[in-house]
Structures are given as structure tokens and as C-alpha cells.
Amino acid sequence: MLVRLSGLGVRVGAERWLFRGLDLELAEGSCLALTGVNGSGKSTLLRCLYGVQDPTEGSVTVDGQPPDERRPEFRRAVSVLFDDSALFGEYTPAQHFELLGVEEPDHDLPDVPSRQLSAGQQRRLLLRGAFARPHRLLLLDEPERAVDAAGREWLAGMVKAAKAAGAAVVIASHFPPLVQAVADQFVDLDEAGGTAERTR
Amino acid sequence: MRAFGRWLADWPIVVFVLGGVLALPFYKAADVRAKFIGDHPLPVDGTLTLLLVALAVSVFSVLRRSHVWADPARLTWDDTGDRDRPITRRLLGALAVRAAVVGYLFAAGGVVLGWPDLVLSVALVLAAGVFAYRRAARPAHPAELAAPFLLVAASIAPQWTAWLVVGVLAAAAIPGRGLLARRDELVRGWNAKVLRSVSAAFGDVLALLPAARPVRLRLTSTARLVLAGVAARRSALPSALLIALVVPLLHRLFPVVDPGWLTGVGGYLVLVPLAGGLSEVVRVAGLRRWVPASTRALKLTTTGVLTAVGLAWVALTVLFGLPVAPRVESLTALLAAWAAVRTATRPDIDYASAVAVDAGGLYVPVGLARQLVRGPDLLLFGLLVLNAYFHSS
Numbered sequence: 025m026l027v028r029l030s031g032l033g034v035r036v037g038a039e040r041w042l043f044r045g046l047d048l049e050l051a052e053g054s055c056l057a058l059t060g061v062n063g064s065g066k067s068t069l070l071r072c073l074y075g076v077q078d079p080t081e082g083s084v085t086v087d088g089q090p091p092d093e094r095r096p097e098f099r100r101a102v103s104v105l106f107d108d109s110a111l112f113g114e115y116t117p118a119q120h121f122e123l124l125g126v127e128e129p130d131h132d133l134p135d136v137p138s139r140q141l142s143a144g145q146q147r148r149l150l151l152r153g154a155f156a157r158p159h160r161l162l163l164l165d166e167p168e169r170a171v172d173a174a175g176r177e178w179l180a181g182m183v184k185a186a187k188a189a190g191a192a193v194v195i196a197s198h199f200p201p202l203v204q205a206v207a208d209q210f211v212d213l214d215e216a217g218g219t220a221e222r223t224r
Numbered sequence: 225m226r227a228f229g230r231w232l233a234d235w236p237i238v239v240f241v242l243g244g245v246l247a248l249p250f251y252k253a254a255d256v257r258a259k260f261i262g263d264h265p266l267p268v269d270g271t272l273t274l275l276l277v278a279l280a281v282s283v284f285s286v287l288r289r290s291h292v293w294a295d296p297a298r299l300t301w302d303d304t305g306d307r308d309r310p311i312t313r314r315l316l317g318a319l320a321v322r323a324a325v326v327g328y329l330f331a332a333g334g335v336v337l338g339w340p341d342l343v344l345s346v347a348l349v350l351a352a353g354v355f356a357y358r359r360a361a362r363p364a365h366p367a368e369l370a371a372p373f374l375l376v377a378a379s380i381a382p383q384w385t386a387w388l389v390v391g392v393l394a395a396a397a398i399p400g401r402g403l404l405a406r407r408d409e410l411v412r413g414w415n416a417k418v419l420r421s422v423s424a425a426f427g428d429v430l431a432l433l434p435a436a437r438p439v440r441l442r443l444t445s446t447a448r449l450v451l452a453g454v455a456a457r458r459s460a461l462p463s464a465l466l467i468a469l470v471v472p473l474l475h476r477l478f479p480v481v482d483p484g485w486l487t488g489v490g491g492y493l494v495l496v497p498l499a500g501g502l503s504e505v506v507r508v509a510g511l512r513r514w515v516p517a518s519t520r521a522l523k524l525t526t527t528g529v530l531t532a533v534g535l536a537w538v539a540l541t542v543l544f545g546l547p548v549a550p551r552v553e554s555l556t557a558l559l560a561a562w563a564a565v566r567t568a569t570r571p572d573i574d575y576a577s578a579v580a581v582d583a584g585g586l587y588v589p590v591g592l593a594r595q596l597v598r599g600p601d602l603l604l605f606g607l608l609v610l611n612a613y614f615h616s617s
Contacts, residue, residue, distance in 0.1 A: 096305065096306065096307075099303055108296050109296065110295070110299075111297055111300070111301075112301070123302045150300070
């Protein structure tokens with residue numbers, strides 16, 4: 025198992041638990057979807073998986089180690105799309121892929137500095153970057169945001185391709201068709217005090 | 225280097241004047257001594273005290289970690305390498321700048337106030353530098369803030385305690401360098417850096433007021449809102465305490481300088497960050513709509529609360545050795561609070577009315593300067609009036 029959560033819990037403030045007693049395992053080549061209303065803890069759980077946030081209780085391991093994005097070897101294995109992901113406004117999409125050191129994937133983004141792209145195109149570029157970067161684990165926080173209908177279909181295809189390539193994917197989403205299309209396991213952080221898990 | 229050369233060429237008069245002022249202690253030491261010390265005897269260990277104060281302020285400023293940042297775009301697209309190296313490089317740059325300032329003050333102090341024990345001075349500089357280097361590249365720990373206060377305290381205590389401080393700082397620097405900064409800290413640092421750059425470019429220091437922290441207080445009245453705004457900026461308290469310690473020391477070093485001036489300037493620096501809540505409410509239309517109180521009521525209430533805080537701060541400076549003059553000190557606290565409120569409620573800068581005036585070959589944007597000194601102008605005028613009144617009566 026690539027990802028293991030054991031009794032994981034995160035408390036905010038003195039009494040409110042975002043989630044608690046969360047146990048699950050995620051194998052390579054499968055996808056876990058996190059659902060729930062705003063503020064239910066989806067992004068927090070993703071941050072725990074990336075080692076940016078310490079859980080209040082329980083443990084999380086990625087490839088047998090506690091996640092720690094301060095280690096370069098961990099960052100080389102995990103690709104993320106978070107709220108703080110950003111673009112170099114002065115660089116074109118091709119230059120961004122050169123930075124990643126990967127071959128530029130096929131895309132329909134114009135060859136202009138990224139600051140001239142529309143919000144949806146910028147989001148597509150961020151997604152392209154997250155998928156293109158070599159990874160064993162892919163963490164996506166609401167990837168459907170600012171993406172049009174065709175882009176959402178493309179997104180589902182990309183997640184499936186990542187799974188087929190052997191990556192484990194964790195996706196936080198408010199878009200049920202995407203979740204239905206790609207997820208093998210679900211955690212609904214609204215249900216049963218935020219600890220409900222289902223496996224397809 | 226070429227950029228520095230261009231800067232020198234662009235600002236010849238500024239460089240000339242600044243260089244001349246900074247060189248004064250070295251070629252007019254007696255005049256500087258007469259200006260700042262007068263007929264008073266030279267303070268015992270004056271230069272050592274100056275060195276300790278400079279080191280304390282330097283260490284305190286480095287521990288703010290303004291060098292810990294990373295461009296989120298780089299974290300997204302080019303983050304497989306060593307994150308630590310650029311942070312360490314920036315930290316070394318920050319330390320070098322502070323070392324230059326401390327070195328200048330030490331040399332100037334040595335010429336004007338007399339030279340201290342050189343071995344102890346070098347040991348202090350090295351211990352403070354190593355401590356700052358080891359601590360400031362790693363996540364903050366509340367206990368580390370004791371270091372600048374220890375340095376200042378050593379200037380009040382007998383001289384042998386300075387050796388103790390050297391030992392404590394060196395020992396505190398020995399443990400492993402600990403954990404690296406995490407992505408969220410790096411992004412937070414980047415956002416703060418962008419804010420600093422914008423603020424510097426537009427000359428708007430109000431953007432640099434400390435961010436508010438959560439406060440558990442029911443906001444049922446204007447007074448409570450103002451109190452909450454002040455309490456939310458409690459991150460400014462360590463610097464307030466440091467200034468309270470430094471002000472009496474400056475008076476000891478330069479007895480000719482009236483304590484009222486030191487209290488006024490120090491109090492203003494302490495109170496401006498605490499007026500951040502008022503500044504936000506007055507300047508941000510979206511926030512203003514949440515507050516039914518009139519702007520006048522908000523200003524008056526804030527002035528009252530800040531005066532109370534200012535009086536408590538003045539009491540601290542008295543406790544640490546500033547000569548007591550209750551009437552002057554009380555009025556100075558009120559003046560500093562009023563000036564802080566005037567600064568915090570400054571309207572957005574109107575760059576269209578910058579109005580540059582030729583001042584001896586140097587174009588000074590008088591219209592802009594007039595807007596930027598809102599607050600300090602009142603402080604200066606008030607201190608002049610208070611000084612004239614109390615020294616004539």
C-alpha cells in the first residue's frame with residue numbers, strides 16, 4: 025500500500041474535529057475521492073498527506089514514511105495541485121514544462137506568457153504540470169475549479185491515465201461526475217462525524 | 225555591482241550628504257560628543273552598551289525571518305532541488321548588512337565614547353552572529369526571542385554578565401539546525417515579501433502593519449472593537465518591550481537628548497502597529513460597512529485605548545531607568561497615540577499630487593512627502609511644543 029491512514033484526526037479550535045479516527049489504505053493505480061461541504065476538511069486531509077500539516081492524532085504514511093515535503097526525494101515522488109500552486113507570469117507553457125524537465129505534452133494552450141492566458145487556461149496549465157511531473161502519488165485539490173465542461177471530461181481522462189500508469193491519486197472534489205468517473209474509494213467528510221469511507 | 229554604481233550616479237547629492245553625516249563621528253568627534261553628551265561625564269562602557277543594543281536589534285530583526293520565502297511558482301514547477309541553499313544565501317546577506325551597521329556603530333561609538341574591551345566585543349558579535357545564523361534559517365521557537373533581550377539586559381548588568389550572554393548564545397547555537405521551513409511557511413514568506421515590495425514601491429508603510437490574530441471578545445461596542453483590534457496585533461508586543469528597554473539606554477548614552485523626545489518617538493513606534501485595526505476599518509470600504517460607529521468615534525476611542533497602552537509602556541521605560549517627569553510623560557503618551565491614529569487613518573496616497581520641487585539640485589516630491597509624514601508631522605510639532613513649554617516654565 026502506498027498510502028496508509030491510521031486513526032487520523034485533525035481538530036480545529038478547542039473542540040471541533042474536522043475528521044477523526046480515519047483509517048484507510050490506498051494502493052498504487054487507484055484513486056481516493058474526498059467529498060464534503062466547504063470547511064469539512066478535504067484540503068486539510070490533502071495537506072496531511074503532503075506533510076504540510078501535522079495531524080492532531082493518528083498517523084499517515086506514504087510509502088512507509090511519514091510524509092514530509094521538506095525532503096526533496098519525497099517531492100520527487102509526489103505531485104500536487106493545491107491552492108498555492110502558481111505560474112510564472114513571464115513564462116510560456118512550453119517554458120514551464122522545460123522547468124519540470126519533461127517533454128511538453130500535447131495541448132491547445134497558446135504560446136504566450138502565462139499571464140496572458142485566461143483563468144481557465146491557467147488552471148489547465150497547472151493541471152498539465154501536475155500530471156506531467158513524474159510521480160507515484162498525485163494530490164489534487166478541487167481540480168475541476170475554473171475548468172469548462174470539455175476540460176472536466178479531459179480531467180477525468182487524465183486521472184484515469186495517471187492511475188493506469190501506476191500512480192495513486194487523491195482528489196478532493198465538489199463535482200460528482202468526476203468523482204464517479206475516477207474514484208475507487210470515497211471518503212465523505214460530512215457523514216458520520218467525518219469518518220465515513222466507502223470502497224467501490 | 226553595476227547597479228550599485230548606477231545608483232551612486234543617480235543619487236550623488238544623497239550619497240554626498242549621507243556619507244558626510246555618517247563620517248561626522250570620525251572627523252568631528254569632539255563636536256558630536258558635545259552635541260550628544262554635553263558636559264555630562266562619558267557613560268561607563270558606553271560603546272559596549274551601544275554594541276549590545278545594536279546586536280539586540282539586529283538579532284531581533286533577523287529572527288523575523290524575512291529571508292524565508294520561496295516563489296510559489298518555483299515550488300510548483302521547479303522544486304526538486306535544495307530549497308535550503310537560497311534561504312541560507314539570503315540569510316547570510318541579511319547578516320552581512322547588519323554586521324556592517326553594527327560595525328559602523330561600534331567604530332563611531334569607539335571614537336566618540338571610548339573603546340571597550342575588544343576581546344569581549346568580538347566575542348559578542350561572533351556569538352550573536354552564529355546564534356542568528358543557526359536559528360533564523362529554521363522554524364521559529366518562542367524561546368529564541370529571549371536572545372535580544374539577554375543582549376540588552378547585559379548592558380544594564382555588570383560587565384561580566386556579557387561573557388555569560390556570549391556563553392548562552394553560543395550554547396543555544398550548538399544544537400542541530402533542526403527542521404527546514406515547510407511549503408506553507410515559504411508561501412507565507414513570499415506573500416509578505418510581495419507586500420513589502422509593493423509597500424516600498426508605493427511608499428505605503430501602512431501595508432506593513434502586523435496582521436491580526438484571532439481574538440475571543442464580543443464586539444458589542446466601539447470600545448470593544450477597538451480593544452479587539454489592539455489585542456489582535458499582540459505580535460507587536462515583543463518589539464514594544466525591546467523599545468522600552470532601549471529608550472532608557474539611549475538616554476544613558478546620550479544624556480543631552482531630552483527623554484521626552486525618546487519617549488515620543490519610541491511610543492509612536494510602539495503604538496502605530498497597534499493602530500492597524502483602525503487603519504483597516506477606515507481604509508477598506510468592505511470592512512467599514514460592518515462597523516456602525518462614526519469615524520470620529522472610532523478615532524477618539526482608539527486614541528483613548530492607545531494612550532492607556534502608551535502610559536503602560538512609558539511606565540516600563542521609567543521602570544528600566546528613564547528619568548521620571550509624570551506630566552511630560554503622560555502628555556507625550558497622549559501625543560504618540562494621537563500621532564499613531566493620524567498615521568493609521570491617512571487616506572490612500574494620491575500620486576497625482578506628488579509635486580516635485582527642486583531642492584538644491586535634488587528633486588523632492590513634496591506633495592508625496594506631505595502625505596507620507598502624516599502622523600510624524602504631528603509628533604514632531606507636539607514634541608517641539610511640549611519641549612518649549614516645559615523647559616520655559
